[in-house]
Amino acid sequence: MKSMYKFAPLVAGISVVLGACAAAGSLSTPDRKEVATFTNPLLSSGPDPWVTQEGGVYYYTHTLGDRIGLWRTRDITDLNYVEYRTVWTPPAHGPNAHSIWAPELHRLNRKWYLYYSATASDFKDDAHRGVFVLENESIDPFQGKWVDRGRVNTARAGIDGTVFEHRGTLYFAYSPYLDAISGIALARLSDPWTIAGNEVVIAKADQPFEDQGGRQIMEGPEFLAGPDGQVFLTYSAGACWSDNYALGLLRADGSNLLSPTAWTKSPAPVLSSGNGVFATGHNGFFRSPDGREQWIVFHGNPEAKMGCTARRAPYLSRVRWTASGEPKIDQPSSPHTRIAKPGGTTQR
Template sequence: MSKQPTGIPEWAGAPPASEGGFAFAHGEFFAEATGQNRHRRATIPELKEQIASGTDKDRPAHWFEAQLLHYGLKPSKTKSVARMRLLDAVNGTDLAVPDHISKLEKKLKTAWTKSEREAKKTAITPAAASKAPPSSAKTTGGAKRKAEPEKSTPRKKPSTSQPAANKAKPAPAKPDEPTPNKPRAKQTARRGGTAASGPSRGSPITTASPASAMPRQTARRGGVATSGPSRSASTASTSQASAMPRQTARRGGSHATARNPPSQPKGFPSGSVELSSDDDDPPPPYTMVEDNELAPLGLLNGDYHIRSSDVTEQWSHLGSEFDLTLTISGRQLWGRFDLGVIEGIMHFSERPWASSDEGVSFTWRGRENEGPIFYGGRNRGEIRFLGGGVIEGRFDYQGIEFHGRRVPDQGTRSSVSASNMEREWDDYNEDRTYTGYTQFEIIRSRTLGGLASGESRVIWTDTNTTRNANMWAPEIHHIDNTWYYFYSSCDASQACCDSCQTRVLKGCDGPNPYDCDYEFLATLVPPEGSRGSSSNLAFSIDGSYLEIPGRGRYHVLSIVDEKRLQSIAITELNTTDWTVNAWHIISQPDQEWEQHYKGNGAVNEAPHPLYHGDDIWLAYSGSDCSTAFYALGLLYYNGGDPLQASSWDKSGPVLSQANGNYGTGHNSFFKSPDGKEIWNAFHATANSDGDCGRTRYTMAQKVTFDKNNVPNFGIPQPLGAELDPPSGECQPRKKKTSM
C-alpha cells in the first residue's frame, strides 16, 4: 500500500503565488501534477536515493510526475513511465533545473514575499481584535487566536449547541514529510488490480488545525460558479468557514472523517491537498429545527436506488431502476450515476452538512446513451438531501428529475473511492475525450506473478491523429519469425467509437517482442462495399490472428453487422502486403447469455484463437463489458470453410462471474515456460454491477482438457487464492491468481 504524501500544510498569511502549474509559499516551490496534487522538488541526491532503493511504494504516480515537471522533463501520469524517465535522467550527467523554471521560482518567491509583508502589515490590530467574539480556538501550535464565525442567514433560526474547544493538535509536517500517526488497525489486502494513484484509504493523513463549522447550506439558485476540479485550476477560495462543533473520537485512526473535513491551504482550490476520506461518520450533531421536521442528514457515503418517471416514460426500454453512488472527499462530495439515458460523474464543491429541502448544486460530466460526451462546467443539477438517506434531484439535461433512497445496511465506506471518481471525471475532460489511451506498454518478468511489478517499456505512441485515440486490445503474434502487434484505435477528432479500426504494427525478428522497435504497418479494413454492414461502417475492434493448417491465414475481429449487432467476423489475411478481403459474420449475439447490456445492445467481441492437438477454437466475449454478465464463449472450428458461420459451433458461457469476480471476459492464451500447459488470461472486476474501465484487473488460470480434448476453463478463483504457477517456472509452487 503506497503511503500518501503530506502535500502542502495549512498556513496563515499570504496565499501562494502561482503561475504555469507551479506555486511558491513559505520557502517551498511546488509543481502541480495530476489531480491538483502539489509536490516540492526533490534534490538530485534525493532522487538517486529514491531510485536506488529499488521500490517506489512510498511514492504515488503524481509525485514522480511532479519531479519530471520540476526538472523540465516530459511528464507522464503513468508511474512506471515517469519513474523510468527519472531513472534515465538521474543516470545521465546533465540533470539540472532548467533556467526558465529557476527564473519562475525566483519570480514567485519575490511575489509571495511581497504579499506576505503586505499581509503582516494589515494584520488584525488589538482594537479590531477586541471586537471579535469571546470564543477562541487553539492553533496547531497550541497558541490561542480569536475565531470570527462567518455569518449566514437561515430561513429559520436554528438552535445550535455551543462547541467546546478542541484539544491542541501537533503542528503540521513540512511538505512531503509524513506526519506521525497513532497506530492504525491492521490493513487488509487490496482486492487485486493495480494501485490507484489517488489517496489510499489506509494512507497516513497529515492533520491540520480543527476545521471551522460550516454555515447552513442555502440554495445556489444560479448553479455553481466553477466548472469543477480541473487539473489546471488555480482559482483561490474567497471565503473561510466558521467554527466546527467539538470533534468526537475518530473511527479508523488517522482517517479524516466527515466530521473533521480537512482544512485547505489558504489560496488553493478545494482538492489541492492530498486529504480525503472514504469513511462517512454521521455529520456533526447540529440541532436544526425546521417547519417540515426533516430527519437528520444521516450517512451520505454509499449506494442509492434511484427512480425517474421522466426516464421511464420517455425511454421505457431502459428500465425503471437506476444507480447512484456518493463518496465524501473532505469538504467535497463526488457521485457516480447511471440513469440509463445518461451516465457519468457528479461533483459537489461543498458537501451538505445538514438535511434541507433546498437543493445543493453540482456539476456533472458524462455520456449520453449512444450519443455524445458531455464535459466542462456547463452541465449542472441539484440534489435535495431530505434526511434519513432520502434524496430528490434534477439534471439540467432534458430536465430529468429523480428521487431515491440510500440502500440500507451499508457500512460507512463507499463502494467507489473519490479518487476513482475524480479520474473518471478527468476522462470526460475536453482534452482527453477523444485521446485517452494513447500509448502501448510491454511489461516483462521471469514469472507470471512478477508481472505485477515487472520491467516495463513504452513501445508505441502515435502522432497521427486519425488513429491515436482510444488505443485498445493489444495482442502480440509471432508470424514468419517476426513479431507483430495487433490493436484497435480511433480518430482523435471524432467521438468514440464509430471511427475505431483494427491495425497492426511490425516489430523485429529478435528473440523477444520487448526489445523490438515497432513501426506502423497497416489498417486492416476491407474495401468499401465488403464490410458486412449496410451503412458500410468501417468500425472494427479487437482484431486477432488465426492460422488454420491447409486453409490459410485469417483476421478475426468484432464489427457492427447489417442488423446493427456487434458480431464476430472473419476475413482472409494477406501477410505479404498486409491487406484483408471482405468481412464475413460467423457469430452474432443470439444467445440469452450474450444479450446483457446497459444501452449499447447485445455484444460478441474479442475473438482469440486456442490451439490444442488438432483442434482449433475461437474464444470470444459475450454481453456488454459494462455488465457483470460479460463472459467467455467458444466457437469450435468443425472443418468447413472458415468464412462460413456453419463451420463454427458455438458453446458458452465457458467462463463467467464467480467468487467476487464479475465481467470475466476479453481473454488471451499463453503457454507455460516449458510449453506443456495453456493458460487463460482475462479481465475481471470486483464491481458487482460490472465495469469496462479502470476497476478491472487481470487474472490468469490454467486451462485443462478432458479425454475428448474439450477445454475446461474452470471458475474464476477468489482474489488472493494461491495456485500452482505455470510449469517450468523456477520458483516455489504457489502463485496468486491476480496480476
C-alpha cells in the same frame, strides 16, 4: 530488497534444521519440493490483457488508452516486479489517434506485430473505430523501430483484431459492428495487415448471455487449438460494463473456416462471474513454462458494479480438456486465494 526479505527466513530455517539434525545424530528428513503459488489479480489494473511467449520469455500487455506498453518476464505471475517499456504512442491526429484498446503482440515470419483498436481523432463513435498494425523487425520487441502499417482493410468498422495460423493459412478475426449488434468476422490474410478476398461473419450475438448491459455484443475473439487439432474461438459476450460480461465459445467443424456453417456456438458461457470476481472477459491463451499446461489470462472486477473502467484487472486460470476435446476453464480464483503457478515456473 525484495529477494533479501523473501529468502532470509528460509535461510534461517535451514540453519535451525541443520543444527537439530547434527544434535540428533542419525535424524534425517525426506526432501520436499515446495509448490510455488501466486494470487489473483496479477495487477490492480489491466483491462484487455494479452500474453505472448517467445524463447522462454513472456510478453504481457493490456489497454492503456493513450499508448502501448509491454511487460517482459519469465514468471507471468509476478508482473509487479518485471521490466516495462512504452513501445509506441499514437499520433496527435489521424485515424488511429485515440482510444488505443486491446493490444496484442504476435511473432510472425520472424517479425513482431502489434494489433490494436483505435478511433480517429475528433470522433468517439463506433463508426470510426478500426484495427491497426505495427511492425518491428528487431529480434527484441523492446528494441528496434515500430513501423505503422495502417488499418487492416476490414469491410466494416470494428475492434479487437487477432491473428492465428491454421493449416498453413494466416487468418484475421475481429468484432465488426453489425447495425445495433456485433459479431465475429473471419478472413484470410495475404500479409499480416492485408485481408485477401472477402471477410465472412461467422457468428452474431443471438444468445441471452450475449445480451447484457443493454447491448447484444460478441467481441474479443481469441484462437485456441484443441488437443486433437480442433479450432476454437473464445469471445467476450455482452457489454463490458455489465457484471455478467462472460466468455463464449465457437468451435469449427471441418476444414473450411470461412464457412459460417462450420462453426458451432456453445449455448452457455465457458467462463463467467464467480468467487467474488465479476465481468470476466477479454482473454488470451498461453502455455506453462514446461509446456504441459494450457492457461488463460482474462480481466475481471473484484467487486460488483465496477463497470468498464481501468480498474478491471488481469487474472489467470488453468484450462483443462474434457474427454471429448472441449476446453474447460477453471473458475476465477477469489482475490488473495493462493493457487499453484503454471508448471515449470522458476521460483524467485
